[in-house]
Amino acid sequence: MLIPKGALVISCQARADNPLHGPVYMAAMARAAEQGGARGIRANGADDIVAIRAVTTLPIIGIAKVWDERFPVYITPGFAQADEIARAGADIIGLDATPRPRDGEAVEHLIGRIRSELGCEVFADIATLEEGRAAHAAGASYVATTLSGYTEETVSRKTEGPDLELLSALVAQVPVPIVAEGRFDTPELVAEAFRRGAHAVVVGTAITNPREITRKFVRAIS
C-alpha cells in the first residue's frame, strides 16, 4: 500500500481559470507540501503529474478530469485517461467510482483493468456507503469520501464542512483503507478524521487554492 496510515495527502490542482493553473505552479505546490510533511500528492492531468513526478518521490494519486455535458462522471471516466496518467508518473489512479453514466466501460471493469493492465493501485472517489461497498468489492485499494455532496443523490446533504458521518460509516462497514477527502479545511477536522479511523486525509482547497482562501477571509469581513 503506497499511502501510509496516518498520511496527510495534499491535492495540488488548479483549473484553467485559476492564476495558479499550470505544471510549474503545481510542482512548486507539491514541493511545498512535501517540505511541510505531506506523505502523498493528488494531482490532475498528465502535464501536472509529469512536473510533480520530476520534483518528488512521494506517491501520486493521479486523476484526469474530463468534462462532457452528456455524462455526470468527470474524474478519470475511462481507461484511456487512466493509462495516460499512469504513463505520466501516477502511482495510484483516482477515479469516480459511482455507478453514474460515464463515457466508457462500467466502473467495476475499469477498476479491474487498471489493476491488471497498468499495475496501479486504485483510489475510488465515492459519495455513499453503498458506493463504497461496491468499490471495495470491485477491488479498489482505497475508498474516499471525495464526492459526498457533489452527486445528485447527495447534494442535499452537502454542508459547509466534510461528511464525517459517511466517513464513520465507511470505516465501520467497508474493510479497505478509508480516506477522508472533501471540505476537510482545518487541522482540527483532519485530526477528527483520524480519530474516526481514516487511513489518510486529503486536503486541497484549504492549502493549495489561495484564491478561495482569500475569498474566505474577505467573506468574514464583508
Ligand SMILES: CC(=O)N[C@H](C=O)[C@@H](O)[C@H](O)[C@H](O)COP(=O)(O)O
Ligand atoms: C468534487 C471534486 O471534484 N473534488 C475534486 C477532486 O479531485 C477537487 O476539486 C477537490 O479539491 C479535492 O477533492 C479536495 O477537496 P477539498 O478541496 O474540498 O479539500
